[in-house]
Amino acid sequence: MATLHLLSHSPFSDGRLASCLRLLCAGDALLLCGDSVYALQSGSDHRKALESIPDSVALYALDEDLAARRLDALPARLLPVDYAGFVELCCRYERTNSWL
């Protein structure tokens, strides 16, 4: 039943993350890549919103996008993945929803 939601836009200039968070179901997952990893910026409202999503929703981010943007002090629940992990996640979930 579950959906992997793929985001790549910065939440500071765009509403995709906010809309996506409202329609997550238990078992769904969120994979942040590109500028969407800025949502993890320490102390930001977007970071707080990510930390408050239920534990039943898994949170992933593309490791190289985190490193390139020097995003550290990441939440313990965040699972960094490489591109091989990205592909594996796309296969593991029943569907992906790319927020283009």
Add this chain to the structure above:
Amino acid sequence: MARSMLVITRQSPWSGPTAREALDIVLAGGAFDLPLGLLFLDDGVFQLMSGQHAARLQQKDLTANLQALPMFGIESVFASRRSLSERRLDEASLALPVELLDDAELGSLINRYDQVITL
């Protein structure tokens, strides 16, 4: 059995070609009898306003294409109740009958389809 697909359209009709492209995907799929759904989310609900004047911007009217949806066999047309109310749009004033869904219903809607794309 053909795989079902939900297209989520979340751009206004005036923000570039995206709204029209999302609708084209749905109409093309409908022409091939694919089981498709269309969800208007965020600024995408502005596509549903009747009485817009596309010609003033030298554009074609998207509303005519929207009204073709039933002819192409697309009867699963949804809109976010929140997106409409945030923008003070009244269901009665829309150019097309849609099924309004709350946030929680949107999540389960997505999980009913084999494939989903958000444009």
